[in-house]
Each structure stands twice: as structure tokens, then as C-alpha cells.
Amino acid sequence: HGRSHNCSRMPARKESSAQKVPQSKNTSANINANSINNMTVRTVSVIAPATLGEGYTFDATVDGTTFTVTVPEGGVKEGESFQVPYPEDDIIPVAHAQPAMDQPVAVSAGPVVIQPMEVGQAPKGDVVTGRWRNGLCSCCETCCCPFWMGYCCGGVLLGQIMQRNKLDPIAREGSEYNNTCIIVSAISIVFAILLVILAGTGPAGTVVYWALIIYVVYNLTVVRFLYRQRYNIRGSCCGEGCLDDCCCSFWCFCCVLFQVHRHDHDEHQYPYDMTSFTGLGPSAPDIV
Numbered sequence: 001h002g003r004s005h006n007c008s009r010m011p012a013r014k015e016s017s018a019q020k021v022p023q024s025k026n027t028s029a030n031i032n033a034n035s036i037n038n039m040t041v042r043t044v045s046v047i048a049p050a051t052l053g054e055g056y057t058f059d060a061t062v063d064g065t066t067f068t069v070t071v072p073e074g075g076v077k078e079g080e081s082f083q084v085p086y087p088e089d090d091i092i093p094v095a096h097a098q099p100a101m102d103q104p105v106a107v108s109a110g111p112v113v114i115q116p117m118e119v120g121q122a123p124k125g126d127v128v129t130g131r132w133r134n135g136l137c138s139c140c141e142t143c144c145c146p147f148w149m150g151y152c153c154g155g156v157l158l159g160q161i162m163q164r165n166k167l168d169p170i171a172r173e174g175s176e177y178n179n180t181c182i183i184v185s186a187i188s189i190v191f192a193i194l195l196v197i198l199a200g201t202g203p204a205g206t207v208v209y210w211a212l213i214i215y216v217v218y219n220l221t222v223v224r225f226l227y228r229q230r231y232n233i234r235g236s237c238c239g240e241g242c243l244d245d246c247c248c249s250f251w252c253f254c255c256v257l258f259q260v261h262r263h264d265h266d267e268h269q270y271p272y273d274m275t276s277f278t279g280l281g282p283s284a285p286d287i288v
Helices: 144-152 154-164 180-198 203-230 242-251 253-263
Strands: 012-014 029-036 039-047 056-062 065-070 081-085 094-096
Touching: 039 056, 065 081, 144 154, 144 253, 154 180, 154 203, 154 253, 180 203, 203 242, 203 253, 242 253
Parallel strands: 065 094
Antiparallel strands: 012 056, 029 039, 039 081, 056 065
């Protein structure tokens, strides 16, 4: 999330491969003692600093000891409390966490800090990391406005998403993004009109058609790859490179468009605004 705090050495990774968990945030840890089978088991209750997917791990520091915490089954939401074993002095265990059932007894507490992401900035607001907020085939679950905008005027919705993420009309990050929505929309509309005029005319119509396809698929590929880097989302079919994003954008253009549009904000809290250059109202927080 978008609030910045002082950070200590806290790398985040998934169990299968090292990854960064987005955005730093100070959290608190409380320690309690439970007696099980005549043995004293000390636990640390960690308040989730962000919404994290199942299996994500991060290194936490409490009382000067660094240890690894694993997000429990089902994932955790920001502010949710879950317990992990308190680390022994001579080892640094991988603590597979279980959801906290009771409120822990507060004693000495140490900060639990997550290091910021290396790629891009984490957005403000409630954003899911580690997976897509919505499935690729869940486009019918969204409200009718972005649904019909994506299917009938996909270039307009694409332009809104690109300007929301401060990308220029050819998907480059920089300062020239204020007119991205207008330019991308205009290009898409002009090409669509040319397709109608040149339909059935032979090579000219084919050239216009493929020029439009290449332009919008390229831009959506860059946007989807940016989102996967920013929110630590694994590729779905063709590895971790941009080939996965290119294939999805080419074969499932509208579905990918909806998936990306819905991921970076809560659509119930910030509904789609078709008249906005970003697709969101003025009350929505900045994405980057």
C-alpha cells in the first residue's frame, strides 16, 4: 500500500522462488505464551501489513531476532492477525502461520517491516497482491458500463487504463501521459472507421486491420506485464516474461482489458466513470 515508513532488512519471497512483497508498512507484533504438553510455546501475533496471497513469506524482526513468516492457507487481509512460533535464539525457523483464534497478551513488541517493491510503486487503496483480483473469465461480473465500453470501444478503456498508470500513447512511462486517453481513443476510432470504409477492398483493409491489432495488443501487453511486476503476479501459461502477456492480450483482448481495469482499485468503492480520462472518479487514489 502507498504509505511509506522506515524499513529494515525485510526481503519477501514465495516458497518456490524469491519475490518482493509490495510497499513498506510498520506493523506490530505481540508475544503470548501457551502451555502445550507441559512445554512452553511462545508465539508472535503478526498483524498483516497488506493483503497477501497464500504461501507468501517475509522476514520479520522481533526483539532483535529475524525470522521468516509464511502467509497461511487462504491468504490474509490487511490488518488481519495471525500467529507464528516465536524464534529460538539459535535458529531462524520458517514459521508456518495459523490464524489467531484469540487476542494475544501484549508484552514486549518489535516492529515487523516489509521492504518496498523494487519495480514500480505500490498503489494506495485496497489492492490484491500475489494474484489477480478477478479471474480472466470473470468479465461478466463487472457492471455494464466498463463491460460494454470494453467490448464496443476497447481502445477508449485501454487509453483510460494507460493514463491511469501514467503511460504515454505507446506505453512508455514518463511525463507525457496527460493526453494518453484522448490519443489512444482517437487512434482506435480512426482505425475502426477506416476498417468500415475499406472492408472488402483487399490488401488495404487487411493492412489497416493488422495495424490496429498490433497497436492495441502491444499496449495491453506492456500494461499487463507492468501490473504483474508491480503486484507480484505469476504468469499463467508462458512463463514470467512478456510472452505470457502478449498471448493473453492477443487471444483474450477484452477479458484481459477487464481484468487489468478491475485489479488496481475496489470497483464498489470507486465505480467506473466513463467520462474520466482514467476511468475513475476524482476521489479515487493515484495508482502510481
